[in-house]
Amino acid sequence: MESMNIYFAPMEGITGFVFRNAFHSVFGGVDKFYAPFVSPGPDIGIPKRQLRDISPENNRGIPLVPQILTARAYDFLKTAELLYSFGYREVNFNLGCPSGTVAAKGKGAGFLSDLDGLEAFFTEVFREVPGDLKISVKTRIGRYAPEEFTELLKLYNSFPVSELTVHPRILKEFYRGAVHRDVYAFAEEHAAMPLVYNGDLLDTQDIKDILRDFPATKAVMIGRGLLQDPFLAERWKAEEAGQADAAGQWTETERQADAGRRMERLAAFHGALVRGYLEAYPENRNVVLAKLKELWDYLGYSFPGTEKLRKKMKKSRTVEEYLAASEMLF
Numbered sequence: 001m002e003s004m005n006i007y008f009a010p011m012e013g014i015t016g017f018v019f020r021n022a023f024h025s026v027f028g029g030v031d032k033f034y035a036p037f038v039s040p041g042p043d044i045g046i047p048k049r050q051l052r053d054i055s056p057e058n059n060r061g062i063p064l065v066p067q068i069l070t071a072r073a074y075d076f077l078k079t080a081e082l083l084y085s086f087g088y089r090e091v092n093f094n095l096g097c098p099s100g101t102v103a104a105k106g107k108g109a110g111f112l113s114d115l116d117g118l119e120a121f122f123t124e125v126f127r128e129v130p131g132d133l134k135i136s137v138k139t140r141i142g143r144y145a146p147e148e149f150t151e152l153l154k155l156y157n158s159f160p161v162s163e164l165t166v167h168p169r170i171l172k173e174f175y176r177g178a179v180h181r182d183v184y185a186f187a188e189e190h191a192a193m194p195l196v197y198n199g200d201l202l203d204t205q206d207i208k209d210i211l212r213d214f215p216a217t218k219a220v221m222i223g224r225g226l227l228q229d230p231f232l233a234e235r236w237k238a239e240e241a242g243q244a245d246a247a248g249q250w251t252e253t254e255r256q257a258d259a260g261r262r263m264e265r266l267a268a269f270h271g272a273l274v275r276g277y278l279e280a281y282p283e284n285r286n287v288v289l290a291k292l293k294e295l296w297d298y299l300g301y302s303f304p305g306t307e308k309l310r311k312k313m314k315k316s317r318t319v320e321e322y323l324a325a326s327e328m329l330f
Ligand SMILES: Cc1cc2nc3c(=O)[nH]c(=O)nc-3n(C[C@H](O)[C@H](O)[C@H](O)COP(=O)(O)O)c2cc1C
Pocket: 009, 010, 011, 012, 013, 014, 035, 036, 037, 067, 094, 096, 097, 138, 167, 175, 198, 199, 200, 201, 221, 222, 223, 224, 225
């Protein structure tokens, strides 16, 4: 069986360079990290904060793919050229963002209802793409209805899109409710390029199910599942390599030792995040605090039975208060 790659989904506000560096230094199993989108404005280029996130010196050693959100081919190409000059050899095009303000400007999932505009966009982009830069696409299955996907896929198939990540929901479904597996099945049957599945994969069984039902899928992209359980990707890789049953044969001592190691690694991850955010936002401790708190909306899952303590962390008004509370977790 060919091995299934794991990609870390881009999550604006969460998986920025501080998070990526911390994660990458502690956990394994992720083959590529997708950066949250950069959104170039007409003539002004990429906002400074976004540029800092994808600059090579802030992402050393991390297999990173930057993502671009725009509806203007000119802005896409200018940004792609810059990223190419930084050394990137793949950029991802965002056709999935469901935000109302983004869609109102005809970007992200809001671009999906404009087939002519998309065709003109891709024609220009692929005509002028610099060097050997690969362009991959991350898409929802439609703006208003899942039926839109048939024509969308036809369009994607007519261009040299390097990889297509499909999040099988339409815009108004955001990230909730059942995914349209039938539409993903259609994608698997008809996509001309390697296909990546994204959406609601929370444990290794979910990944296994995708592989079983959609064996042509080349990779899975995971967001919330990896935020909840940072060990998910490496556990999948171990299972894939046939080490699945090791844990089942452990003695109680071995099990406890493993739990201890896991907690040590979670503590190392958290410590790297704290240091990284303090360094990245030296003037703004409120941002540091907000980012650390947000983490626990997901990571709390890995700390069952600590609800009270986490409530205290959520309520803390300063970084110091937060740190005092968090010390009791590890
Ligand atoms: C807070 C948040 C921010 C996100 N930011 C981006 C983004 O910048 N670019 C993008 O393509 N998708 C973005 N997404 C979507 C995720 O990449 C992913 O498609 C979604 O979370 C579903 O995958 P999951 O079920 O594995 O989490 C974001 C999602 C969330 C919840």
